[in-house]
Amino acid sequence: MSDYLSVSSLTRYLKLKFDRDPYLERVYLTGQVSNFRKRPAHQYFSLKDDKAVIQATMWASQFKKLGFDLEEGMQLNVIGRVQLYEPGGSYSIIIEKAEPDGLGALAVQFEQLKKKLTAAGYFAAEHKQSLPQFVKKIGVVTSPSGAVIRDIITTVSRRFPGVEILLFPTKVQGEGASQDVARNIALANERSDLDLLIVGRGGGSIEDLWAFNEEVVVEAIFASHLPVISSVGHETDTTLADFAADRRAATPTAAAELATPVTKADLLTRLSEHKNRAYQAVSRQIRQKQERLGKLAHSVVFRQPERLYDRQTQQLDRLTAAMTAAVQQQYRVSLQAERLLNQRLRSLGLTEKISRYQEQIMQLNRLLMSKANSLYEAKAARLEKAQSALLSLDTKRIVARGYALIHKDEKLIVSTKTVKKGDRLQAELRDGQLEVEVKDVK
Template sequence: MSDYLSVSTLTKYLKMKFDRDPYLERVYLTGQVSNFRRRPSHQYFSLKDEGAVIQATMWAGAFKKLGFDLEEGMKINVVGRIQLYEPGGSYSIIIEKAEPDGIGALAVQFEQLKKKLTEAGYFEERHKQALPQFVKKIGVITSPSGAVIRDIITTVSRRFPGVEILLFPTKVQGDGAAQEIAANIATANQRDDLDLLIVGRGGGSIEDLWAFNEEIVVQSIFESRLPVISSVGHETDTTLADYASDRRAATPTAAAELATPVTKADIISWIAERQNRIYQASLRRLQLQEERLAKLTNSVIFRQPERLYDGHVQKIDHLTQRLTSLMETRFSQAKQKEALLSHRLLAVDLSSKLDRYQERLQVQERLLKSNTANLYDNKLARFEKAQDALLSLDTSRIIARGYAMLTKNQKVIASTMDVQKGDLLEVELKDGRLEVEVKDVR
């Protein structure tokens, strides 16, 4: 029996081999993600290829630094160490780092975030704001030491001297850059003196430009009250900030040109053209009015002004005649109507009608008195009957006939169930009250 090992002993021996083997201390594996279901903290899934499967564990700290979303079936490259779990007798790989196989993690993260924000509507054309045609003050969010701000200042000064440029010094690369960009966009939106924003930086790798792919920056651009022009990287570089902004410029110079679509020379030329058009229009209007004045001056009306009121005089005479005729007709009709009514009034026998109405009134008065007397007698009889019924229920009258009323605690006793032996009761008689004690209840 001394030649047999326990399961625990064998497992401990194998674990010691796993832990001490230098080839298993750091392992580089390529495999396909299987049985992945995202958990709140630590992640447990499998890596497999055509011939084998290994269990994989990724602690929460490493998973937060992943930079892209794991998906079922995704092929990834991982770095980790092999661990044997004694209670289960199984081995697994503890993943410390992972990246998609074939393309960089940032590229995958870019596409995944682009898809997410597209579905959320951040890049829809209907949310884009129009750029103002004339600006007085432009806010620029970029590094104070880069070429971006110098190019913007040079272009704006050349195209439209007098336009102010307000720089928000911003970190545009590295840790904390995305938070600083978003914070400065929010700060700029709190001002009332800015007309638009330019957000940008020079060229670089995808890692250098990554701050402009962060969701916090895209959201701040989307929520900006001020129109935003994005000028990030070179012409071939594209960031998520470009998709969310109202306009994208390939270079800082192009951004400054978009911000000042009309140059000072264009405005001066436009004003001169408008001045000339106003002058020509005023001159033509003046000539036209002079011609009208000359024509009116030579008009017959001014030479024979009585023609202005001849027609009105004739019209007044005609209306006066019509009014006189109408009044005579109305007076004649009214006189005829008055004579007719007088004749009809004399034909009516008013005295006989008055006698008939008086007789009817006397009949109605007698009928009213009779009905009122009957109604009063009926009401009085009902009242006396109700009064007798109410008096018959008066307890004082019942007691006066020789009866008594028992009360306990001011409540009338109606049954032997309401009293017990030893209770103190009150007896109300017609000439006073008695206090009694119950000796027995039967």
Template sequence: MSDYLSVTSLTKYLKMKFDRDPYLERVYLTGQVSNYRRRPNHQYFSLKDEGAVIQATMWAGAFKKLGFDLEEGMKINVVGRIQIYEPGGSYSIIIEKAEPDGIGALAVQFEQLKKKLTEAGYFEERHKQPIPQFVRKIGVITSPSGAVIRDIITTVSRRFPGVAILLFPTKVQGEGAAQEVAANIALANQREDLDLLIVGRGGGSIEDLWAFNEEEVVQAIFESRLPVISSIGHETDTTLADFVADRRAATPTAAAELATPVTKTDLISWISERQSRLYQAANRRVQLQTERLSKLSNSVIFRQPERLYDGHVQKVDYLTQRLNSFMTSQLGQVKQGYDLLNHRLHAVDLLGQLERYHDRLQIQERLLKSNMANIYDTTLARFEKAQETLLSLDTSRIIARGYAMITKENQVISSYRDVQKGDLLDIELKDGHVEVEVKNVR
């Protein structure tokens, strides 16, 4: 029996061989992920190819550093060590590092995060804010030592001098860059004096630009109340920050041009054009009103003001006739009532009562006549006052007092500016007209 080994002894021997074999200490494998289901901590799945399958284990520490999400059927390259699991008698690979086969881990992470944010609606056009036409102060989130800030300052100063630029010195690559970019975006949004943000950096590899692909930077730009222009990398470089920004610029110079869509020269030209149009419109309005005034001043009403009250005189006569007719009718009715009452009083032999009624009748008659006279006098006084007011506008009465009215071609002359040397003028006096020729104007 001494020639037989126990299962445990054989397994321990094989494990020792695996652990000591230098070729199994660091193994590089390529395979497809199989039987993968994400677990809270450590990950257990299989790697397979056309001919074999091996169990794989990735501890939580290594999985957190992965940088992309494992997916069923994904082909990956892994680095790890082979070990035997004694209780199960199976061997597996402990994965220390992994990356997608054919493309880098960052590229996979980029596509996965882009898909996630697209499905969440972060890149939809309805979330984009318009860029202000006129800005007073621009915030710039970039490195203070790079060419980005110099290009932006130069372009803005050339296009619209007077626009202020506030730099938020920011680390734009390496560890902690994403957190600093997001923090400065939030800090800029707390200020009330900024109109716009430019987030930028120069060109570089995907690793150099990676801070602008981090989800916290995308979230900060998406939540910004200030419009954001991104200028990250060269024209061919694209980051997730470019997708979520309100506008993307290929270069820092282009970003500065987007931030100042109207130049100072264009603005001055626009103001000058509007000023000229306003002056012309006001001039036309004054000319129109002058012509209208001239037309009204020469209308027949001002030349023959009696026409204004002709109708009113006729109306006063008509109302006077109606008033007299009405009063006569009322008086007749009163007298008729009196006669009737007098007859009835005589019939019943109530002489005392009749006398009282007779006295009251006389009083009412006097009051009626007095009211009629007052109404007539008041109406006549109003008519005479209106007539006198209208007659005061009659130019012939003014001329009759020793004044004269000068006209040229039937137009009244009110200023020396309306007369030129050699003009023929007509002077209207109270008893005739005099035609004169202008010798001098001063």
């Protein structure tokens, strides 16, 4: 039995081999992410190729520095050390550094954040603001020592002297740069004297420009009520700030040109042209009006104004005569009709008939009054008789004379047939009620 090892002894021996092997102390490994599910702290997943699988572990401190989101199926290049886990008898690689295979971590992070912000609507065309045609004051968020601000000042001064430029000194690279950019964009939006905002910096690597790919900068540009021109890097460089801005300029000079789309010289020339065209148009109108006034002043109408209404006067006379004749004709017709009606009325003898009918009405009224009085007296006598009968039937009067009303279950007893021995009855008297029990029915 002394030749046999325990499982723990063998595993411990293998672990020592793993720990002391210099080739396993720092391993460069490439593989595809498998079985990944993001956990709150440490991350556990697998790396595989077409022939083998190895378990992988990334501690929370390293995972926070990753800079991009791990995804299932992503091809990774990792650096780490291989260790054996004694209780489970399994080995795994502890990842210290990782980056996507073929692309840098920042490039992957750029694409992931771009996809996220696009879905959230930060780059949508309907949110873009139009740039003002004329500006009085331009805000610039950039480094005070770079060439960006000098190019912008030179271009604006050349194109439109008199336009003010307000610099917001900003850290544009390194730790804290993105927060500084966002803070100065918000600060510029608090002012009421700015018409436009230019955000930019010079060229550099993706690491140098990374502050303008941070979500906090994109959110600040999106929230800006001032139109924003982004000028970050060279013409071939593109940042998320460029997508969020209202306009993107390839260079600071181009940004200054976009901010002043019309030069002062062009504006003065255009104003002069408009002035000349307006002067010529007004002069032409005046000449035309003067010519027309001269023609009218020498016309027959102004020399003999009564000729303006000769035809209307004649037409008025004709209409007046026609109206007078029509009224007279209508009057004669109406007068003749009245005479005919009077003759017909006299032939009908209406006056005698009206007198006769009035006499009949008077007789009928007298007869009606006589009949009504007789009917009223008969109805009054009948009513009085009915009232007396009702009073004689009043139960209260009957009870008052010494009688009693007997009830059973609130119903008046009128016959012994509805009562039996043992029934409880109520006797209503003049001054109260008695509760009685039937001893016998005869």
